[in-house]
Amino acid sequence: MNFNPKRKASNAIMLVSAFVIVSLILWNTNSFFKKFKEEERLKMEIWATAQLELIQSSVDQELGNLTLRVMGNNTSTPMILVNEEGSIKTHNIPEEKAQDSTYLQKKVEQFRRENEPIQIIQDGELLETLYYGNSEVLNKLKYYPLALLLIIFLFGTVIFFFFKTNKASEQNKLWAGMAKETAHQIGTPLTSLLGWNELLKSENINSEITQEIGKDILRLQTITERFSKIGSTPNLVEHDIVSETKKAYEYLKRRSSKLIHFSFSSNIEKLPVLLNPPLFNWSIENLVKNGIDAMKGKGNIGIEIEQKGQYVHILVSDTGHGIPKSDYQNIFNPGVTSKKRGWGLGLSLVKRIVEEYHKGKIKVLSSNKEGTIMQISLKANN
Structure with missing residues (x-):
């Protein structure tokens, strides 16, 4: 369902524009990287030529001075120069590491992968091989x-x-x-x-x-009140959690099939809790109805109330087919249901009522092929 086609179109335009801009930036960066790498290659070839001229500098001293200036200008690109005898010279590599032959061998292999080595040849004879890596800027x-x-x-x-x-x-x-x-x-x-x-x-x-x-x-009035409170912050008033839970229990028991056996127990007689009765009863009803559906209309439904410390726990049990452990959290998401009919909103509403409105907790306490126990935990007001 499309509630705002104009916004959807504008979002699509923004997404396409962002993709185009990113693509242009990446393309431009890649082009600049290649160009910069080519310039470094040219610089290394000039350096290799200067190295060859340096070897011949005894013939022309002025040319040798110029060659030294060319070679001295390279202060960023790391280089390893290996002659035909295997002797190694380094440039722009830390002095302490230049003494480590194992480190230099690894660097030679690295430089070979990064850039094609440059051979320095005189009269058809290989004098030296120049291995160089990427400069810091290029990296x-x-x-x-x-x-x-x-x-x-x-x-x-x-x-x-x-x-x-x-x-x-x-x-x-x-x-x-x-x-x-x-x-x-x-x-x-x-x-x-x-x-x-x-x-x-x-x-x-x-x-x-x-x-x-x-x-x-009266039941229709309660349903109307529940629906009217959706989307607004409900008013919480101190109520007895035992009597309010029992009201929902009695209502469902009277209107359920005789094939459903109900039981109610509590280890406390009375306990004040901040509640919104219509919404709280709605939560209990949803849990009980889910249990009845899981049992396919035949089995046992139990509601138990127990106090532990500052919290009161309402346990709703059934003898249905159970819930896979992997779905313990998913069942509270809107639209998740195992029924052929239904929108999967019941447990989502229960979670919202319990956790957002009443600041409590709801979870699957246990579940197996013999049944499921759901637990609502609320803070006592005493």
């Missing part, structure tokens, strides 16, 4: 594209997460708006139902019928 220039790509990659990562967060924020606003609109639309027929129920009471109809209708109307 830095060689790694410049890699540094540039790293910077671009980091910059692209930041941009990606920015757009991803921005998109998620837009989607959250959309879902919150739909939820609030749903709550608003339910409100009108709900008001009429309240009126019709009062009319039925005045007609001396069986009170059990009107009571059950009243319970369902």
Whole structure:
């Protein structure tokens, strides 16, 4: 679904432009590197020629002085000069390392890979071979594209997460708006139902019928309140965690199949916790319904409350098929579901209600082929 085609087009244009700019920079850098390398090659060939002239400098002393100036100008490119007898001379290599024959042999091999050696020949006879490496400037220039790509990659990562967060924020606003609109639309027929129920009471109809209708109307009011709170910060008030959990338990027990066996236990009678009851009960209901679905409508559902230190743990267990350990975290992501029907939003909502609104924690405590135990942990208010 495309909510903002103009923004999508502008993002695509920015991406293509960035790719073109990066490509031009890399191409230009590569061209400059090759040109600089060719110039260094030419400089080394001139140096090799000067070396040959130096050997012959006894014939022309003035030429020899000029040759020395040419040779002295090279202060950046490391060189190793090897004559036909195997004697080695070095230039622009630290003196302490120039005494290490093993180091020099490794350098010769390195220079051979970096640049083709230059042979100094006189009258068809090989006098010396010049091995040279890349200058410090050329080495830095060689790694410049890699540094540039790293910077671009980091910059692209930041941009990606920015757009991803921005998109998620837009989607959250959309879902919150739909939820609030749903709550608003339910409100009108709900008001009429309240009126019709009062009319039925005045007609001396069986009170059990009107009571059950009243319970369902109250349930619709609770659902409306839940949807109206999505996208806004709920108000947390001190409530007894045991009684609130038991309310959700009793409601689900009355309206579930007889094939589902419910159990409730608590090692505390009463404990105050900062809660938003409609949202907290929604979390319990979602966990129980997920358990019922996992059991395919037949099995045992257990709710247990226990206090450990400053925290109270609500454990919801089922005897379903279990959850693979690799999915312990994934199941709380939106859209993740094992059902053929469903949007995979239930556990995502539970996580948001528990962790964002109530500052608690929810996790899969344990799971195997015999069932699953989900744990909600909230801080006690005592």
